[in-house]
Amino acid sequence: MAVYDVPYMTRTRDLYRAQGYEQDYRWAHFEDTPFTELKKPLSESRIAVITTAMPDTETGRSQRQVYSSNCDPIPESLYTDELSWDKKATHTKDVASFLPLNQLNQLKAAGRIASIAEQFHSVPTDYSQRNTMEKDGPDILKRCQEDNVDIALLVPL
Amino acid sequence: MSLIARHLEANGIPTVIIGSAIDIVEHCSVPRYLHTDFPLGNPCGKPYDREMQLDITTQALDLLENASATNTTERTKHIWSENNEWRGNYSKVADSNREHLRLKGEKRRAQQTEIKASGESRAPMIS
Numbered sequence: 001m002a003v004y005d006v007p008y009m010t011r012t013r014d015l016y017r018a019q020g021y022e023q024d025y026r027w028a029h030f031e032d033t034p035f036t037e038l039k040k041p042l043s044e045s046r047i048a049v050i051t052t053a054m055p056d057t058e059t060g061r062s063q064r065q066v067y068s069s070n071c072d073p074i075p076e077s078l079y080t081d082e083l084s085w086d087k088k089a090t091h092t093k094d095v096a097s098f099l100p101l102n103q104l105n106q107l108k109a110a111g112r113i114a115s116i117a118e119q120f121h122s123v124p125t126d127y128s129q130r131n132t133m134e135k136d137g138p139d140i141l142k143r144c145q146e147d148n149v150d151i152a153l154l155v156p157l
Numbered sequence: 158m159s160l161i162a163r164h165l166e167a168n169g170i171p172t173v174i175i176g177s178a179i180d181i182v183e184h185c186s187v188p189r190y191l192h193t194d195f196p197l198g199n200p201c202g203k204p205y206d207r208e209m210q211l212d213i214t215t216q217a218l219d220l221l222e223n224a225s226a227t228n229t230t231e232r233t234k235h236i237w238s239e240n241n242e243w244r245g246n247y248s249k250v251a252d253s254n255r256e257h258l259r260l261k262g263e264k265r266r267a268q269q270t271e272i273k274a275s276g277e278s279r280a281p282m283i284s
Contacts, residue, residue: 003241005194008178011248018250019262028160033186034167035227042222048170052158064279085198089243094204100175103201103214112218123161127280137164144170151221152165152172153214156158157198 012084028129038151045150047113049120050140051099052156053078053092064124066139071120074101083125085157098157117147125156159185173221175200175213183230190230191217195237196247202235209235 013024038045054060055067056077064082069075078099080092096102104116121143123136144152159182162172166188173189176182177200182190193200193213202210213233220231237243250258269280 003194004244005179006244006247007180008197008247009180009184014250015248015258018255018258019265020259021262027181028185030163030186033188033227034163035188036166036169036171038171038222042218050158050161080198086196086243086247087198088246089196089237090198091204092198094199096207096210097199097201097204100201100210100214100217102207103211106211107215107218112215123158124279125158129160131279132160133164137161140161141165141168141170144165149170152162152170153217153221154158154162154172154174155200156174156176156178157200 025127040150042113042151043111044114046115046117046148047104048117048144048147048149048152049099049101049104050152050154051078051120051122052083052125053080053098054082054122054124055079060122064126066124066136066143067122068119068143069122071101071116071118074099074105078122080157083157092157098155100153100155104153117144117149119143119147159187162187171221173217175217179230183228186228188227188229189220189224191220192230192232193235194232195235196243203237 009027016025055069056079060067061079075095078095092098107113108116121140123140126132158174162174166172173191174182174187175191175193177193177195177197179192202213216233
């Protein structure tokens with residue numbers, strides 16, 4: 001079978017139609033893109049990590065909202081059941097396969113980055129782009145600023 | 158997640174995304190994106206493959222450091238498998254599952270109505 005980039009937008013559109021939704025989902029699209037240069041070398045930078053996985057707790061499983069969780073110790077599991085990942089081809093039992101805290105700890109030890117924020121942040125995927133842009137975006141920004149981070153690594157599943 | 162990256166970047170925090178859905182991320186337009194061409198779920202590397210996972214995060218930091226313009230995309234060198242059937246299987250709609258999907262949609266809409274009635278404004282994407 002040929003190698004090609006999976007057309008997820010087309011697949012999602014077809015899936016919505018097959019489930020009887022009359023309106024196609026409209027993915028966010030912008031003509032312009034912001035860009036900020038690094039203010040200091042990576043080796044002096046503090047990094048934030050942001051994931052779409054939720055804490056594997058009773059609240060994390062039931063309430064879709066922004067959470068901040070400790071990076072140390074690295075959580076042994078995160079709640080990913082509601083997310084649209086490929087449940088036939090793989091699994092999410094190894095947190096390091098989607099939340100790179102173990103990797104960043106090694107890179108910090110090697111001097112590649114200065115530090116990792118004490119907490120990583122979970123942001124829910126949301127059908128409503130307005131929720132993400134007007135509520136979660138500003139919330140995550142505030143948490144990053146309070147953590148005094150210089151750079152951010154974001155990993156959607 | 159692309160929207161969050163754009164918001165942070167617009168407010169002075171440089172960002173890099175590691176992901177596996179290149180069409181969605183590039184459609185949105187983000188500053189820096191590292192693409193791992195794997196089934197959705199393990200953008201940071203195959204489960205338990207520590208060497209690959211470190212390599213991918215290292216490449217993401219390199220991208221953060223070296224990108225000189227916005228909309229910079231790179232790909233990791235890693236492949237999931239010689240067998241590429243997963244590419245065709247994800248979210249497949251076929252005659253064999255059409256009725257199942259229709260019923261799933263009906264059930265979901267009933268749940269959504271209930272959730273909305275309870276005052277909750279958030280709903281995940283369908284899967």
